[in-house]
Amino acid sequence: MPVTTFTETPCPPVRRVVIDPLSRVEGHGKVTLLLDEHNRVQQARLHIVEFRGFESFIVGRPYWEVPVMVQRLCGICPVSHHLAASKAIDVALGIQAIPRTAEVMRRLMHYGQIMQSHALHFFHLSSPDLLFGFDSNVTQRNIMGVAAAHPDIARQGVLLRKFGQEVIRMTAGKRVHGTGSVPGGVNRHLTHAERDELAAQVPQMLAWCEQAVELVATLHAQNPALYDHFGSFRSNWMSIVRADGAMDLYDGVLRVRDADGRILQDGTNVQDYLGLIEEATEAWTYMKFPYLRALGREGGWYRVGPLARVQNCSHIPSPRAETQRQRFLIRGPVHATLAYHWARMIEMLHAMEVIAELLQDEALLGGALTAPLPLQRPARREGVGVIEAPRGTLFHHYVIGDDDLVSWCNLIVSTTHNNQAMNESVRVVARDYFDGRAVSEGLLNHIEVAIRAYDPCLSCATHALGSMPLQVNLIGADGQLLERVLRHGDGRIERSAA
Amino acid sequence: MTRAPLLVLAVGNPSRGDDALGPALLERLRAAGMGAASDVELLTDFQLQVEHALDLDGRRAVLFVDAARPGTTRGVCIEPIYADARLPPASHALRAQAVLHVAMQLAGHAPPAWQLAMEGEHFALGEGLSPMAERHLACAVDMAMGWLQTRRCQQFSSKCVT
Numbered sequence: 001m002p003v004t005t006f007t008e009t010p011c012p013p014v015r016r017v018v019i020d021p022l023s024r025v026e027g028h029g030k031v032t033l034l035l036d037e038h039n040r041v042q043q044a045r046l047h048i049v050e051f052r053g054f055e056s057f058i059v060g061r062p063y064w065e066v067p068v069m070v071q072r073l074c075g076i077c078p079v080s081h082h083l084a085a086s087k088a089i090d091v092a093l094g095i096q097a098i099p100r101t102a103e104v105m106r107r108l109m110h111y112g113q114i115m116q117s118h119a120l121h122f123f124h125l126s127s128p129d130l131l132f133g134f135d136s137n138v139t140q141r142n143i144m145g146v147a148a149a150h151p152d153i154a155r156q157g158v159l160l161r162k163f164g165q166e167v168i169r170m171t172a173g174k175r176v177h178g179t180g181s182v183p184g185g186v187n188r189h190l191t192h193a194e195r196d197e198l199a200a201q202v203p204q205m206l207a208w209c210e211q212a213v214e215l216v217a218t219l220h221a222q223n224p225a226l227y228d229h230f231g232s233f234r235s236n237w238m239s240i241v242r243a244d245g246a247m248d249l250y251d252g253v254l255r256v257r258d259a260d261g262r263i264l265q266d267g268t269n270v271q272d273y274l275g276l277i278e279e280a281t282e283a284w285t286y287m288k289f290p291y292l293r294a295l296g297r298e299g300g301w302y303r304v305g306p307l308a309r310v311q312n313c314s315h316i317p318s319p320r321a322e323t324q325r326q327r328f329l330i331r332g333p334v335h336a337t338l339a340y341h342w343a344r345m346i347e348m349l350h351a352m353e354v355i356a357e358l359l360q361d362e363a364l365l366g367g368a369l370t371a372p373l374p375l376q377r378p379a380r381r382e383g384v385g386v387i388e389a390p391r392g393t394l395f396h397h398y399v400i401g402d403d404d405l406v407s408w409c410n411l412i413v414s415t416t417h418n419n420q421a422m423n424e425s426v427r428v429v430a431r432d433y434f435d436g437r438a439v440s441e442g443l444l445n446h447i448e449v450a451i452r453a454y455d456p457c458l459s460c461a462t463h464a465l466g467s468m469p470l471q472v473n474l475i476g477a478d479g480q481l482l483e484r485v486l487r488h489g490d491g492r493i494e495r496s497a498a
Numbered sequence: 499m500t501r502a503p504l505l506v507l508a509v510g511n512p513s514r515g516d517d518a519l520g521p522a523l524l525e526r527l528r529a530a531g532m533g534a535a536s537d538v539e540l541l542t543d544f545q546l547q548v549e550h551a552l553d554l555d556g557r558r559a560v561l562f563v564d565a566a567r568p569g570t571t572r573g574v575c576i577e578p579i580y581a582d583a584r585l586p587p588a589s590h591a592l593r594a595q596a597v598l599h600v601a602m603q604l605a606g607h608a609p610p611a612w613q614l615a616m617e618g619e620h621f622a623l624g625e626g627l628s629p630m631a632e633r634h635l636a637c638a639v640d641m642a643m644g645w646l647q648t649r650r651c652q653q654f655s656s657k658c659v660t
Contacts, residue, residue, distance in 0.1 A: 057513070057624045072513035073623070075544030124548050147603035155604055162549040176543050177512075 031447060032284075033430055041434050044427035046419070046451065047285050058409050063089055063381075063400045067181055070396070073411075076120075078176070079113035079168055080389035084396040086181040087251070091271065091383025092400050094374040095184050101367035102185030108358045109171035109180060110250045110387065111351040116164025117390035118306075118348040121455045122212065123157025126341055129452070130219050134445045153215070156208045160348075163198075163205050167355060170194045185370030195359055202356045206320070209349040213324050216342045231337030231425040231450040234259035236292065236302035237312045238277075238417070240270065240388055245314030247350065249388035256292060256302065257312050261333045265292070270386040273395060279412070289420050290412060301420035304392030305454060306343035307334065318357070321350035337425045340453040389414050391455050415456040425450040502539040503558035504649050505609075506532075506642065509545050510565050515625035516618025519565035519635055522627065523616070526639045527646075538646060546592045551601035557609040559649050561642065562594040564615060565631070571615040574638045576645065579613045612645060614638055 034043040054073055058066060067085040071078035083106055090098060098106075128146055131153075147154035165175065172178020173188055180186050220227040236259065240252035245266075254268035254276060268276050279288040280297050292300035302308070311333060316322040324346045328334065334343075358364070381400035386393060392414030401407035415422075429450040433443050506527060510520035521542045532538050541553060546562075554560055562579070581602050582595035592600070594613050601608040616634040627635065 053623055069513070072511055075511060078544070120547065147600055151603060154600075158548050158551065158600070158604060161547070162552055165549060175541075 031426055031451075033426075033434070041427060041430040044423055044430055045284055046422050046426055054411050055409050058398075059406050061406055062404055063092070063398070063406055064183055064404075066398065066406060067183065068177065068179055071177060074413075077113065077117060077389050077391070079109055079172065079178070080387055080394050081396070082172070082178065082181055083110055083250075084385040084387045084389070084394050085398075086183065086385065087387065088383040088385030088396040088398050089183040089400075090371075091385065092378070092381045092398055093183055093383070094376070094378040094381070095371045096374075098185045098371050099368040101189065101363045101369060102371070104358055104361050104363045105171050105186040105188070105190070106181055107250050108190075108355065108364065109168060109178075111354045111358070112164045112167025112171065114164075114249055114351040114390055115348055115355065116161045116168065117455075118344050118351070119157055119160040119164060121390070122216070122341060122344055122348070123154065123160070125455070126452060127153065127157070129445075129449050130216070130338075130341065134449050135442050156211070160205060160208055160212075163201055167198060170198065182370065184373065185368075187369060189366060189369070190364040192365060195364060198355075199359045202352075202359065205352050206349075206356065209345070209352045210320060213342075213345045213349055216345050217324075217327070220338075220342060227338045228336050230446075231429045231453070232335050233424050233428050234335050235421055235424070236264065236295070236300070237308040238292075238302045238304055239309040239312045239393055240386055241313050242317070243267070246317045247309060247313035247315070248317075249309070249347075249351070251387070254386070254393075255312050259333065259335065261311065265294070270395075271384050273384060273386065273397075277412075279416075285419075287416055287419050288412075290417050291420070302417070303421040304414055304417040305340065305390075306347050307340045308392065309388060310343040310346055316346075316350050318350050318353035320353055321346050324349060337429075337450050337453045340455075344455075391415060392417050415454070418454050418456065422451055422454050422456060425453070501556040502535075502537050503556075504538045504646060505553065505557045505560045506538065506540050506563060506646070507546075507550065507553065507560060508540075508542045508563035510542075511544050513623060515620040515622050516616075516628055516631040517565050517621050518627060519616045519618055519631055519638070520563045522635055523563050523614075523638055523642060526635070527642060530639075530643065532643075532646065537650060546594060546597050548592065548597075548600055550592075550597050551604055554597070554601045554609055554611075555605055560609050560611040561645055562597075562611060562613045563638075563642065564594070564613070565618040565621075566615040567621075568617060568619050571617045574614070574616050574634050574641060576612055576614045576641050579611050581608050614642060614645070 032045040032047060033041050034045070036042040057073070058070065061069060066089060067082050070081040070085045073081050086106070123146070131146060131150060146157075168178065169175045170190055171186075171188075172180035180188055237257045239255060240248065241255045242248035242252045245255070252270075254265065254270060254273065255263065256265040256276075258264050265276060276293065277290045278293050279290050281288055289297070289301065291297050292302065294300065310316075310325055310328065316325050328339075328342055328346060383398060385396045388394070393412075394414055395410070395412040397410040398406050399408040426447055429446050430443065433446045435443075506524065508520035508524040510517040512518040512521045524540050524542050527533070527540055533540050543550070561576075566575075579595050579598070581598035582593075594611065598608040598611055616631065616638045618628065618631045618634070620628050620631075
């Protein structure tokens with residue numbers, strides 16, 4: 001249950017309201033609302049209070065260890081890190097193409113990850129809000145409440161996730177800390193028995209995925225005023241797409257659309273991502289704010305993840321999901337925050353269709369597993385691997401030294417891409433639901449629902465080891481510093497007032 | 499396929515300092531030959547999730563093993579736990595009591611369960627076990643072995659009686 005702290009400055013008219021922590025979001029977050037002299041929400045800030053240090057964890061390690069060790073960055077999407085790292089190391093080693101068996105095994109692993117993660121998020125984290133209402137009893141608004149009131153839905157959610165986990169176990173070799181993907185390919189085939197075991201479940205899983213899409217579409221239809229307007233704001237969208245524009249969550253080129261759906265950038269090679277985006281920093285958070293270089297910091301921020309991908313692609317190359325996508329977009333571009341859930345379920349259906357197709361591919365059962373290293377070592381061993389992780393675009397970028405150790409790396413995780421958007425969602429929701437007097441439990445719920453729509457994984461979104469301590473400044477309407485709170489790395493707190 | 503009647507389910511991230519206590523304990527049990535025992539299954543994961551409820555089906559007893567934040571457990575503690583619907587999940591992860599509750603909702607029952615908690619102090623990425631955690635681990639391994647021994651004896655005597 002969230003702990004709520006109300007902090008008011010001694011000097012009206014500026015008030016700072018802190019909500020900490022958010023429940024059902026991985027790690028912990030903190031929200032600060034900055035009010036103007038009329039007690040209107042002027043700005044919202046989603047703070048990241050966890051401290052991770054990803055790059056420091058990786059630099060200095062042998063490159064062949066990286067695909068396995070990066071799985072420990074995140075307990076929710078380890079497979080996405082596993083595969084993004086593998087792809088980046090492939091490029092750095094100069095491997096032009098991996099064998100077909102490796103390609104289909106990696107894809108199967110990835111779509112299994114998409115499926116299990118989307119099932120977890122929708123059924124476990126978000127469906128309680130949507131089924132019971134944002135203001136329902138918090139002791140009921142959880143997966144146990146769903147299990148009690150809607151046992152069939154709860155059971156489907158658990159079994160869908162279990163199926164995705166089994167796909168991962170069979171392709172990665174283990175349930176957790178899998179080693180299936182290696183530089184240059186994979187290290188295993190699927191056995192006939194494993195393939196048959198998964199294939200036998202396909203019809204049921206497809207049916208449940210379609211029912212999940214119907215469920216969220218029905219919820220939208222029952223309350224369009226809420227679903228169309230809650231946390232709605234215009235933004236750019238970014239994702240990778242296949243070369244022909246189709247949805248591809250494993251590999252492709254970068255595409256950006258504006259809020260009206262016009263393509264701003266297309267076909268950008270992922271190796272050139274630093275020419276497309278830049279990361280800004282803010283003093284009040286460790287998490288960076290990526291934006292499109294061409295549009296600048298103010299207008300260049302964008303959203304990633306299911307809602308971006310479903311709209312950014314030209315079509316979904318699987319029939320059931322494409323039908324649902326057409327229905328979803330029938331009224332044009334969708335900007336509502338809650339629409340992430342609908343888009344997420346369309347993607348889960350697509351992932352299941354892809355899994356069904358991949359399971360028919362005989363390359364899973366035999367064939368070369370890895371590509372040989374090139375005879376000529378590249379002059380500079382550097383590579384970028386990009387994948388559409390469940391929460392959005394994930395970048396892994398490595399440089400390997402002559403000693404085979406990683407000498408430099410940069411990771412941009414999905415939650416970082418959505419940083420500005422999550423702040424904007426909180427601001428819009430707080431603007432609409434804050435009564436100008438006090439933070440009600442209802443407002444807390446609404447803010448949490450807005451953040452949860454992005455399925456942020458805050459524990460894997462920060463990287464600032466050896467950097468500054470956390471600092472919070474309180475700024476008045478006149479721009480004057482009212483209070484500064486500094487938290488050192490050892491936990492000591494310093495407070496100073498102007 | 500018949501499931502092992504006893505399950506030890508340890509959670510934690512091996513690369514996050516003392517969060518590795520759960521997986522480390524499981525490795526000690528494996529080294530002691532428990533992984534080869536037909537009546538015991540050893541499972542590990544980063545954190546407890548809803549699908550772990552399915553792992554409880556068909557068990558006689560389950561031992562959940564996890565590291566504990568400072569102040570939540572003093573030293574090492576083993577105690578029975580029960581399904582609890584009043585515990586909303588605090589993140590993507592579930593507490594063991596909630597996993598038991600989901601198991602009850604899905605299967606209509608949940609096995610008797612205990613929780614072995616080991617107090618840690620440092621949980622940062624890339625750190626190893628702290629000296630305090632090492633001490634707690636040694637003690638916890640003895641407790642886990644004792645728990646297994648007791649459950650296995652009960653199983654044996656139960657069979658004899660039958």
